[in-house]
Amino acid sequence: MTDLRQPALDALRDLVGRDDADFHDGQFEAIEALVEGRRRALVVQRTGWGKSAVYFVSTLLQRRAGAGPTLLVSPLLALMRDQIAAAERAGVRAVAINSTNAHEWRDVEQQLAADEVDVLLVSPERLNNPSFRETQLPALVDRIGLLVVDEAHCISDWGHDFRPDYRRLRDLIAQMPADVPVLATTATANSRVVADVAEQLGATTAALGGSDARGGDVDDRDAAADVLTIRGPLARASLRLGVLRLPDSPSRLAWLLNHLDELPGSGIIYTLTVAAANDTARLLREHGHAVRAYTGQTDPDERAESEGMLKRNEVKALIATSALGMGFDKPDLGFVLHLGAPSSPVAYYQQVGRAGRATESADVLLMPGTEDPDIWHYFATASMPDEERANRVISALSPEQPTSTPALEAMVDIRRTPLELLLKVLDVDGAVRRVQGGWVATGAPWVYDGDRYRRIAAERKAEQQHMIEYETTDVCRMEFLQRSLDDDTAAPCGRCDNCAGAWYPTAVGGEASAAARGALDRVGVPIEPRAQWPTGADRLGVPVKGRIAPDERAAEGRALARLTDLGWGGTLRELFAAGAADAPVPPRVLDGCVRVLAEWGWAERPVAVIAMPSRSKPQLVDSLARGIAEVGRLPYLGALELVDGGPTGQPGGNSAFRLAGVWGRFSTAGLDVPAGPVLLVDDQVDSRWSLTVAARELRRAGATEVLPFALAVRG
Template structure:
């Protein structure tokens, strides 16, 4: 196929894809297709959201398949993105199928289709590349037959990217295994120069000298989004932000997305808006997969005013006419912010983008930044625990005292570093030396701190906001947009209705969060000297408890975060907090009223816990019979932790000796609950001492 024929065929495929007979290539689209199809090169495309990056790989796939090439493997990070990509492929006559965590029942059929060469594009998640059976049984054959590799949202490859994922780093190894002459395309809308250089270096991980000599073609376009009208509204607190939203949600055009920084904020905000007649729903990482797909569809069909979402609704969600994006709290960098606001105005002349930053943003940024960084001591503990015999993740959890989620993340990092390997049956140590790269992680941490400051600078700038975002992505075409609040004047209302303020205040003043009781002993307790397994006996269990609020809540969470902040002094409970606790107890609805109040012994907040227990007893006209005491030196280890080690540190560490425990329900009072094992073990002691039921009550529920 000569170059003229290639362009003609490519243009025909593009027009089929978009459903328009007059469609033409955007600047750079055909150049990328030509490099892949004719040059069999490696290319990195950095273009704004809505530019048409998916058109490049779908059109290139069709042309390569006509030349006899094998299927394209498309590494895609999100299920929502996969669904949209498959739908887009079908419109162009591209046969696309996916293998991911939600369709395991379809894998056999997919593999059969691959064997019959009936698949043009196979979409896989980056995590799938390290699934032992896929990696060992399907991947070698796939690599040998692969016609092209596409890495979507390629900034995830880079340590410096705003959404770095350890699984993406395996792509460098995959690329190095590919036969010479197989084209590779990486695409992203959110990469500054540092990320571009890092991704290009990893795309160049080839063993063939001739291929390496050809280099990586980088195509960067201007990132300005002329349809977006940007603004920032600074309000004193959560109550004012929610009140503004209640007052003005219907003023925002069409349907859109309201982003929050935490799951609790998304759920609470959606609940408040629904209670006042707005058709909105929460969408988070905890939302069921089928429900996610349903909510995405409803938003696309404009059946809801908004989804109140965490970053779980982000990359790849495609609603061309999305009318607005609003943030309750700021993402941790201008680059991440650009990625999320890029969901709006993709095929419309105008869309509104408004940021309502929060005073708690920095604390949330710090939490997520530190949670994703590997810890030297923990990493060495994991490597030491592993050997040549596979150990499952749950079994390893019971050996190293690391909770499941951070343990899984750490294992991915160590796997990519070559120190451990996932095999059938679990994890093994590779025996390769591993050195904690402290310098590298400090550089990453410093870069993230700088990005956080850049986000503050975006909020406070008196210059063009779109120009600021472009410069954050090293776009040298940046220029004033003429549309944002700084260029054209404030375009959004700032007033708050009195009824909305009252409603927001009442919502944030809502108290009471259930604490689910532990019913099962953790697997592996016997390995750490705790002789229990299976179900906790019914006569030793705690009842369902209550917390005043979660630490992450928008309302009382703010008060509690200040109360439990590092360095905050221990002090008696305030009348304000005590009054809120009484409201929780008044609305509890227990089957049998407690007959007494018992406190927990506390090393960190003895004054707070004692005054809280005594205050509840006095107001409820219940006897306060004292506090449990420490036994055998008291609890060891730190709060939280994984269940096995936390249980071991609490086993037989409380005693009710000296307490006249009544034969009836008792209210057990403490400051915080995290893993719930402290409450579980204290309740067991009280049940054995004669209490017929133990009802835990704490101020703060973590998580």
């Protein structure tokens, strides 16, 4: 292709539907580097700049020249849906293979075989699916015309949203012919992340016109050996940033009740936890606001429906966790509001970038919470591999016989979610491999890179402090965010609250405050009974398997609240904080528990109260059980007896080990268990195996039903 610009411009105009459209600075340079130079390129540009135009236009030009399909690695289902819709508008035939469309996989395979696909979208996790990796990927690699890695900051464990499966892309690139171009795109990468991503793409970085290129001639070094970085200014002129500090969760929710309708258009309200998203959405709906919750626990079909409703302005807002983040495309999104701050300015920039992409103005307001640092700490440590755990997993795996994840979980005492994350890290490191039927050890030596993880942990801590500085700074907020991403074009925006004064109301009405406090004062969380013994328990000396016999099960129980709840969660977190002294239950907490019991609606009223034995909070549990018995005018029979020192399971282990740790450790000796329902009182509920085993003992001792009650549900 000797004259690429005109056909590229024609394709761009078809894509955006405007005859006067032209390239932004850097767009054509990236297309030229991919299509003519067959290069590897990293594009770091603000949200709305048009990164998708680069890969769709490049795909069209490549396909017209006879190249194979583009493989687009995309991290989120919401992003895939938007990318497919954008591709259709551009006349690009795009299909996806993901966890929600297994019924379409055969059709996709046939379309690929018939060369009827221009872009195939897959998640990074799909690259390690044994069937896809072994039967489809090799043929695709032989034909691939372009590899696109979207949201490429996920490659870097220095980034705010690292995903281990992205590290596999380096191996994929190594398998491809050297002349297949590669494009990585992101809106959120500082210099450290840019360097790391370029390394994962397999080469050194060659910048276009310097380290922060915005035009000029392409570096003439060997294109096959270098990664071209095109990096633009990250300022978002449409965004009006602000920070509103209010004393507590009820005040923040009351502000929303008062002022949500004053925010422009429709938008996203981000929370840090699933519980906060659900609580906030429920409160706003009850007061007439059209909102929906959107979290990683929301059903996929419901999530897709909610995305569509937001795009059509059928709701005022989605109350979302970070599950609604990267790449969600609503060009006229009017506002982004945060109830609680993300853990770094980089992560914050990523989320606020959803707003104002095709509007002159959009409002962005951060309402930080005092609980934010505790939540940051949890998520920062959850993703770090632990050396002892890693060695335990490697040792447990056979090099020949695959072990399924549930079976491995029962062998190594690591819960499913952290175990799956650890397996991904070890797989990327080459120590284990996913095959049909489970996991095997490769036999390759594995060394824990402690220095690297300590540096990453220190970087995470520094980012958290940087976020606190963003909240309290008196300089331009957009300039602060740009500098956080090492954008040397940063300058005052003239629009944020520090540049132009507070643009948002600060008053919180008394009626709204009362409504918010009333909503957060709600009590009562179900404790679902265990119905199935965990896989592998029999291998640990626990002689049970399959379903729990109905006459040995607990009934559905109740807890005062979750530890993560916006309302009672704060009180309970103080009660169970590390180092908090054991003491009798506070009167206010007991009153809340009595309210839960009054609203329970059990089929038959309990005839007695029994306590779980507690080694950490004996005063708390005993006083709680006695208080409930006194208010309910029920006999308090005392606590179950601990056998052989009591439970050995530690918080955080998996079900089989947790069950083994409490099996046979509770005794009804000394208790006159009545032939009727009994209320079983505990302090916290985590895995529910202690309550399950204790209920089994009480049922076997004659109780017709066991009704578990606890102060707090963890998580």
